[in-house]
Amino acid sequence: MxxxxxxxxxxxxxxxxxxxxxxxxxxxxxxxxxxxxxxxxxxxxxxxxxxxxxxxxxxxxxxxxxxxxxxxxxxxxxxxxxxxxxxxxxxxxxxxSDMLPAALVLTAGLLALAACDAEQFLLPRRLIYPTLGLTAACLLTAAAATGQWHRLGVTAACAVGAFAVFFTLHWVRPAWLGFGDVRLAGLLGTGLGWLGPWYLIFALLAGSFAGLLVGVALMAAGRATRHTRLPFGVFLAAGAIAALLVGAPVIHWYESVSDPYATGAPLTAVDHRS
Structure with a gap:
């Protein structure tokens, strides 16, 4: 650029x-x-x-x-x-590229949601749904411009899958996750699904690990207990942004390690700078 x-x-x-x-x-x-x-x-x-x-x-x-x-x-x-x-x-x-507008919209929405969650432990629907709609519109435009309609199917599957997993966790133990986190998972699936399922998995794992690390550090410092509430949406947002920025090399490395006979770049780490 x-x-x-x-x-x-x-x-x-x-x-x-x-x-x-x-x-x-x-x-x-x-x-x-x-x-x-x-x-x-x-x-x-x-x-x-x-x-x-x-x-x-x-x-x-x-x-x-x-x-x-x-x-x-x-x-x-x-x-x-x-x-x-x-x-x-x-x-x-x-x-x-085709991915840049969606990435910018998703990032802006995640920053606003993270700030709300950090200040008020709240992930407003009035922020999640517009971000979801605008991100989906950007991806729909990208599919129309590039002819990569199959990516919309992957995107939809990631969104539904992430929402379903978090909804199940919320249903089993509401104290673990608020329903705002369930909606946020669906947004992450939509925003990252275009790049591939591994990007969504990376975001969820990175966000969960970051939340665990911060929780342990706060408990070690005597500033929190096992029952202290943390703004999980902040960590999920951070994990999603990390997936956008550094997910490709990490996923490429993982796939090369898991499949030593693989050659070339993985399908999930394609170059979108067309």
Whole structure:
């Protein structure tokens, strides 16, 4: 991908990250992401355009509201910066390809969901379903453009399979998983199924392992017990993004180890930079 397009996608990531902050602040409370105009949650002063520049305004304002000087949470610049960084990383990973739009949409939705889960232990349907619909639309467009309709079948199977497995776990032991995690599993199956089932498996294993590692570390530090609740959606989102960015070499390595007679790149690690 030309450097100019990479920069443009990075700037797009900053703008999308700013929008995600609005969604994280309003959607869990049932608010609209369109109206009213953004304002300070404490003094209700509308935020001027000059104070709404991603990251830059937060720094120039000294991390405080211009009117009442209440601190602005660090989550705002962090989400903006992380969105931009991940957008650039995925542009470099996939190039200008059929998978890039779906990857960007999925990543944006996962970041918003992870922020909601981290702050409120909530994975809102009003974020999951639009992300699911937009991701599916991007993949449908990719299938129409490339003629790879068989990949939609794999995508649907991964989505249904992941949803079914998590639904079963939720039905057996609701304390293990909330139904938001069940819906999120279906979203991950949709977003990663186009690349192949191994990418979904990688995401679920990586997310579960990361959650286990953090839980053990917190218990070892005396900051949690076996009954402490953790935002599992954060770890699933991280696992899915890791699958997008580094899943191909890991899966390629695993398949070469499991089948020493295999030659060439595995089917699940195809180059999408057509």
């Amino acid at each position: 030309p450097p100019t397009l990479v920069v443009i996608i990075g700037l797009l990531g900053l703008a999308v990250g700013s929008f995600l902050n609005v969604a994280v602040s309003r959607v869990p409370a049932g608010g609209s992401v369109v109206r009213p105009r953004s304002a300070c949650p404490r003094c209700a002063t509308p935020i001027a355009a000059r104070d709404n520049i991603p990251i830059v305004s937060w720094l120039l304002l000294g991390r405080r509201c211009r009117a009442c000087r209440v601190p602005i949470p660090a989550r705002y610049p962090l989400v903006e910066a992380l969105t931009a960084i991940l957008f650039v990383a995925e542009a470099l990973r996939f190039g200008w």
